[in-house]
Amino acid sequence: MTGRLIGSFYRRGCKGVGAARLTRATIGDSCGFTLLEVMISLAILSGVIVTVIASLNYHLSILSYDIDLVTATVIGREKVERHAISGLPKTRFGIAGERGEAHERFTWKVETSGTEVPGLVRVETEVKWDETPGVTFVTFSR
Numbered sequence: 001m002t003g004r005l006i007g008s009f010y011r012r013g014c015k016g017v018g019a020a021r022l023t024r025a026t027i028g029d030s031c032g033f034t035l036l037e038v039m040i041s042l043a044i045l046s047g048v049i050v051t052v053i054a055s056l057n058y059h060l061s062i063l064s065y066d067i068d069l070v071t072a073t074v075i076g077r078e079k080v081e082r083h084a085i086s087g088l089p090k091t092r093f094g095i096a097g098e099r100g101e102a103h104e105r106f107t108w109k110v111e112t113s114g115t116e117v118p119g120l121v122r123v124e125t126e127v128k129w130d131e132t133p134g135v136t137f138v139t140f141s142r
Contacts, residue, residue, distance in 0.1 A: 065132075072127040072135045075106055079125050080137050083110060105129045115140070 033041075106129045113122045121141050128134030 068129055068132070069135065071103055072106055072129055075103065075108060076125050076127040076135050076137045079108055079110060079127070080123070080139055083123060083125075084139070084141065103129075 106127055108125065108127045111124045111126075113124070114120075115122050119142055123139045123141055125137040125139075126134055127136075
């Protein structure tokens with residue numbers, strides 16, 4: 001064996017599968033990880049785990065916003081089409097959900113105004129939710 005003798009104790013040999021023979025422990029003749037190596041690997045692993053969790057949280061918040069944006073767009077298009085079919089409304093404010101609609105967090109507002117062109121009306125439909133700026137649809141009609 002190489003290296004100096006560490007005291008007079010013995011340890012189990014670690015060469016081969018299932019080796020159970022006793023050998024003298026010497027410096028430089030080890031087969032396990034030191035405490036420092038284990039601590040460094042745990043620090044690296046914890047850094048990777050924290051990064052993955054932060055990234056996942058960020059992407060879930062983006063997904064939540066995108067779902068709300070698509071829902072607001074669908075509600076706004078539905079209001080624009082409803083007013084295109086039934087005629088132009090006067091200035092109106094309402095909550096999407098008061099007529100049995102599923103999304104009560106969303107509010108909508110339809111405003112009509114004249115334009116510089118005679119006979120052409122500007123219709124602005126705005127859909128908001130929570131504290132976001134929302135989605136605005138501007139259409140022109142006769």
